[in-house]
Amino acid sequence: MPRSEATTASEVDSGHIVDLERALARVAYLLTRVRRHDQAMVQCGLTMDRASVPLLRLLADADEPMRLGELATRLDVEAPHVSRQIQRLEKAGYVERVADPDDRRAQRVRPTAAGTRAVEAIREVLRGWMRDALSDWSSEDLKSLAVLNHRMVDAFLDHAEIIGDFGATARERGTRSA
Template identity: 85%
Template sequence: MVELERALARVAYLLTRVRRHDQAMVQCGFSMDRASVPLLRLLADADEPMRLGELATRLDVEAPHVSRQIQRLEKAGYVERVADPGDRRAQLVRPTASGRSAVEAIRQVMRGWMRDALAEWDTEDLEALARLNHRMVDDFLDHAEVIGDYGATARERPSRSA
């Protein structure tokens, strides 16, 4: 487990560096901050517009963070707010055509980097890597559902009255 944790930390580090993000923005011809990219990707992948609270929940961040990012993305023309047909008082957010183009351009840059870095890998190894990564993420998500308020499983969580 130690080596797996170290490998995952290295991958996370490589994928989240400011320099890497800045290079991707130059290559794809779009401009946005690092925190906006996962948010815009989530919106672009959604079948329908989403509420800010749902975005915060799915990204596991605080709602004010999402609100600030949406304001930036809206100002840049990447997203737009629309009325919620089920509740006229609420607003939903969806990507604009420019936002969808930005996501696709960013994905193309990232895929190009992966293609270059993994050029020596055979198809079977790439498929196995993708399959195992999906399995790992699914298991992490399944496990996260049983994590309590204190980072312990429900069985180990201290009572609130204590």
């Protein structure tokens, strides 16, 4: 068969990559819509800026309090953005500043008990939406989806490290599944 009529493996893979990118864009859009955030806040009984949620989630998942610069790096945003969000979260009682044991002049941030409860409430709402949306999927399909998603994220993180993005936390990398 002449080359122009044959489909190469890389061409097939390129088509799958295009489909995957589209699917991921759709998922990202669905998960980050303002209306979805507002609905989640109502269900949780919380009042929180949409930009504060990933920041608070990152802090809740951290093994120890974090510096603002580290938060900015991990979220790939400018430091002033993180400072403003931390001030809002602190005012709302979701985070607190603590002394940095390595540098007395610096401070770190950690979630308060209220902040940890808020993250769990948000996660429970999101998990409920996922349970409802995927209720007709088999347990095996859900497991496969989770395994493949973790594998994909790990591959993205490995690639990011190659190009110099070291923002991933150990916990983010610790989700590898067989």
